[in-house]
Amino acid sequence: MDTLFEILWRQHQIADIGDGIGLIAIDRVMLHERTGGVALKGLAAAGRNILAPAQAFAVMDHIVDTLPGRSDDTLMPTGKAFITETRAAAKAAGIRLFDLHDDRQGICHVISPEQGIVLPGATLVCPDSHTGTQGAFGALAWGIGSSEAEHALTTGTLRVRKPATMRVTVTGRLADGVGAKDLALHIIVLIGSQGAQDHVVEFAGEGITALDIEQRQTLCNMATEMSAFCAIIAPDDVSLSALKGRPFAPRDALWEQAVAHWRTLASHPDATFDREITIDAATVAPMISWGTSPQQSIPVTASIPPHNVGHPRETAANHSRSLAYMGLADGMAVAGEPIDAAFIGSCTNSRLSDLRRAAAIVKGRKVAKGVRAICVPGSKAVKLAAEQQGIAATLIEAGFEWREPGCSMCFFAGGESFGLRERVISTTNRNFESRQGPDTRTHIASPETVAASAIAGHIVDPRSFKDEVAP
Numbered sequence: 001m002d003t004l005f006e007i008l009w010r011q012h013q014i015a016d017i018g019d020g021i022g023l024i025a026i027d028r029v030m031l032h033e034r035t036g037g038v039a040l041k042g043l044a045a046a047g048r049n050i051l052a053p054a055q056a057f058a059v060m061d062h063i064v065d066t067l068p069g070r071s072d073d074t075l076m077p078t079g080k081a082f083i084t085e086t087r088a089a090a091k092a093a094g095i096r097l098f099d100l101h102d103d104r105q106g107i108c109h110v111i112s113p114e115q116g117i118v119l120p121g122a123t124l125v126c127p128d129s130h131t132g133t134q135g136a137f138g139a140l141a142w143g144i145g146s147s148e149a150e151h152a153l154t155t156g157t158l159r160v161r162k163p164a165t166m167r168v169t170v171t172g173r174l175a176d177g178v179g180a181k182d183l184a185l186h187i188i189v190l191i192g193s194q195g196a197q198d199h200v201v202e203f204a205g206e207g208i209t210a211l212d213i214e215q216r217q218t219l220c221n222m223a224t225e226m227s228a229f230c231a232i233i234a235p236d237d238v239s240l241s242a243l244k245g246r247p248f249a250p251r252d253a254l255w256e257q258a259v260a261h262w263r264t265l266a267s268h269p270d271a272t273f274d275r276e277i278t279i280d281a282a283t284v285a286p287m288i289s290w291g292t293s294p295q296q297s298i299p300v301t302a303s304i305p306p307h308n309v310g311h312p313r314e315t316a317a318n319h320s321r322s323l324a325y326m327g328l329a330d331g332m333a334v335a336g337e338p339i340d341a342a343f344i345g346s347c348t349n350s351r352l353s354d355l356r357r358a359a360a361i362v363k364g365r366k367v368a369k370g371v372r373a374i375c376v377p378g379s380k381a382v383k384l385a386a387e388q389q390g391i392a393a394t395l396i397e398a399g400f401e402w403r404e405p406g407c408s409m410c411f412f413a414g415g416e417s418f419g420l421r422e423r424v425i426s427t428t429n430r431n432f433e434s435r436q437g438p439d440t441r442t443h444i445a446s447p448e449t450v451a452a453s454a455i456a457g458h459i460v461d462p463r464s465f466k467d468e469v470a471p
């Protein structure tokens with residue numbers, strides 16, 4: 001009785017190499033300028049061709065400047081070369097490139113579904129750790145290294161160690177004001193940030209099927225922070241309607257044929273998983289991270305617990321180091337901490353519905369004095385839609401900077417950053433030391449919590465912030 005993962009593995013396994021490793025057929029390769037250009041250059045240097053150029057796609061997202069009027073110049077000292085070399089290599093290789101000024105440009109994991117590149121039942125790889133985001137569509141999508149990307153491009157295959165399976169079933173529905181980001185942090189606190197290592201995580205249950213497709217992507221994105229091999233959600237009406245009519249998705253009779261196949265893709269009711277976890281959606285509250293790992297998170301209404309309480313695999317030394325780095329102490333509430341900046345963006349929470357929920361919170365209000373608030377839409381398509389729908393105007397009116405799409409301040413190594421030791425509340429997925437700038441103190445949370453905190457000037461529960469902030 002197969003799980004969805006085992007069905008997709010069987011459908012793509014060309015050979016069982018032994019030792020738990022399969023030779024897997026790869027349907028799509030996505031590349032970005034930070035790691036993908038390296039793979040393309042490596043192939044060219046070795047004189048190898050790309051087996052199926054029509055199935056490989058490159059985009060500029062990590063290093064590109066997100067200020068209006070941008071060019072190939074970037075804040076990352078060696079950044080320009082990544083951009084120009086990726087462009088040249090993609091052209092020489094004859095693959096599609098969504099370049100800086102292309103209307104389809106954006107963060108790789110955001111644009112792939114927008115363009116219909118990811119499809120249910122397909123295998124998709126990208127030299128980027130958050131590729132599992134795209135498992136929200138029922139694809140087997142996982143992150144690889146640059147040299148694996150070279151191998152996938154030139155052979156259409158990869159050797160893969162077969163991961164174990166884990167199902168996270170969410171019963172009931174999330175409460176109002178609680179979203180997929182909160183659910184993801186709740187799960188990470190429960191199982192730890194290594195909790196899903198070497199596992200494919202299938203998310204299932206009413207709490208998952210009730211999520212819209214963008215929330216599902218947020219959840220699958222955060223599976224990387226559980227150290228999962230990747231995440232997957234069985235395709236259904238929600239995911240299929242999100243892909244219908246997309247530029248690279250099949251059309252007409254081919255679409256119907258594909259749908260008939262995709263409808264068969266689900267774990268058998270009697271399938272057994274190596275691990276099973278069940279979560280009652282009613283127990284999930286808006287979450288906030290207090291430390292330097294996503295597992296160091298708490299409900300926004302709670303106080304920082306002493307080490308080991310609810311935080312598996314956390315040593316006392318780790319716990320103290322995180323607190324010292326963050327300028328916090330045991331037993332403190334994180335709510336109420338003044339912030340220097342608020343960031344809405346990244347492949348976790350930069351889609352239209354994320355921005356819409358943030359805008360609903362800030363509408364008619366102003367970002368607190370002294371807080372730098374920035375919104376970076378995940379793609380040009382998101383940006384244009386947000387502008388057309390008045391979402392951008394609401395955010396700008398409130399005092400948010402409105403930027404061009406890209407990874408931006410999710411990732412200091414791309415060049416853009418917040419200031420020394422600044423306290424930032426952020427919709428991103430990683431709160432590691434110096435992730436968003438030199439010694440920045442990042443708190444990760446949902447778009448609602450980030451938006452509400454930007455208005456309040458301190459970390460706040462989005463469900464009750466209106467009581468604390470005058471309209």
Ligand SMILES: CC(C)[C@H](C(=O)O)[C@@H](O)C(=O)O
Pocket residue numbers: 034035062127128129130143411
């Ligand atoms: C630069 C890239 C390889 C990296 C990743 O793989 O995740 C980045 O996207 C990140 O989020 O840290």
Ligand code: SF4
Pocket residue numbers: 062107128130346347348406407410411428429
């Ligand atoms: S938005 Fe952040 S997490 Fe996502 S791919 Fe870019 S750098 Fe990585």
